Amino acid sequence: MKILLVHNRYQQAGGEDNVVAAEAKLLAEHGQEVELWSVDNKDLPAGLKGKINTAITTTYSAASLAIAQDYLRTFKPAVVHVHNFFPQISPSIYDACMTQGVPVVQTLHNYRLICPGAMLMRDGKICEQCIAGSPYQAVRYGCYRGSKLGSLVVAHMVATHRKQGTWSTKVNRFIALTDFAKSKFIQAGFPLEKIAVKPNFLHDPYAGINRLARTNPAFGLFVGRISEEKGIKTLLSAWSGLAGHSVLKVAGSGPLEDLLQDETNIKALGRQNASDISQLMQQAAFLVLPSEWYEGFPLVLVEALAHGLPILASRLGSMADIIEDGKTGLFFTPGDANDLAEKAQWLLEHPEQVEELGENARRVFLEKYSSEQNYAELMAIYEAVQ
Structure with missing residues (x-):
């Protein structure tokens, strides 16, 4: 099968790029x-004129339409799989495909099509106003990067294509990463029958080799962006209340990383490469994911499951679709530092139970999130739109 993948990279590389x-x-x-x-937002034109042009073409780009038509004529794909069209490619990709009679699959990596801020979050709290209401509400609050003008541009894109029925008539199948995410898009009016659920996946880090038993793991691990929506403040508050010298290792960078410097039992490792993350996951007692927004499907979760690493996560959004409380990890109340500290302390003091949770996590990975399982699910989606 010939498959054209379409992806607009963000200026800061992230999980979507890795998935593609x-x-x-x-x-x-x-x-x-x-x-x-693939296009890259690092190549966006600079200066006022360039920004104006980007703003105008975010809703619909004639230039991208022409490029898409050329790809379709020369490559002749059986299906086009769009991962991200924002902002350079624009929804004009759908019209190019309709003209050529090529079915379209669109992965919903985030909530951009129903929320100008893409995260269903405002001022550090969950916000669902744009799901059923006007996306122009985002302008008032500057939901897109804190900019009212930028929010107006994105809100116009969302509102225009909602009104034109683009999402319901021009895409043959959407891929939501979890059942929870699917439910939010259905609330926003997306057709139920057009949304399939397929999670992210990972190539098995232990393929062809034996997985070593953990030797006295004594630290918790956080991997990700050091930012407010990731629950960093709650995490730091929780760890300051843990007994003894419980260590938390933090791999990542972000706007709040300076908060890590004054904590004696927290080791800030900075950004780590894939090999380093794998080694940390083989040594840690558990992964902690204290997010306070509706995470999509962070790859770090799949990595943890693949390494047989239990997950301590906030009971929020898609987490309940991925983590099984008491089987592959534990939940705590979002934003509740005391509850997080209590659950972390229990995990650090019960290595035998943690080992059992880890074995369950590894088993779930092999059943649900392996590359072979994902390939079968992806091809079934492609074949269904032919």
């Missing part, structure tokens, strides 16, 4: 013919 690369590699390894049309 992993799926492209997976498809190619199974003999599919894959072409990637």
Whole structure:
């Protein structure tokens, strides 16, 4: 099958880029013919004129339409899989596909199509006003990068295509990463029958090798962006209340990383590469994910499951679709530092139970999130739209 993948990279590389690369590699390894049309926001035109042009073309880009049509004529794909069109490619990609009679699959990596801020979050709290209400509410609050003008541009894109029925008539199948995410898009008016659920996946880090038993793991691990929506303040408050010398290792960077410097039992490691993260996951007692927004499907969760690492996470949004409380990890109340500290202390003091949770996590990974399972699910989606 010929498959055209379409992706607009953000200026700061993130999980979406990794998912696109992993799926492209997976498809190619199974003999599919894959072409990637990728643009990068690092190449956005600078200056006032460039910003104005980007703002105008975010809702619909004639230039991208022409490029898309050229890809379709020359490559002749059986299906086009759009991962992200914002802001350079724009929804014009859908019209190019309709003209050529090529079915479209769209992965919903975040909530951009129903929320200008993409996170269903405002002022550090969950916000669902734009799901059923006007997306122009985002302008009042500057939901897109704190900019009212930028929020107006994105809100116009969301509102225009909602009114035109783009999401219901021009996309053959959406891929939501969890059942929870699917429910939010259905609330926003997306057609139930067009949304499939397929999680992210990971190539098995232990493929062909034996997984070593953990030797006296004595620290918790956080991997991700050091920012407010990730629950960093709650995490720091919780860890300051833990007994003894319980260590938390933090891998990542972000706007709140300076808060880590004054904590004696927290080791700030900075940004780590994939190999370093894998080694940390083989040594840690558990991964802590204290997010206070509706996470999509962070790859760090799949990594933890693949490494047989239990997860201590906030009971929020998609987490309940991924983590099984008492089986592959534990939940705590979002934003509740005392509850987080209590659960972390229990995990650090019960290594045998933690080992059992880890074995369950590894088993769930092999059943649900392996590359082979994901390939079968992805191809079934492609074949269903033919």
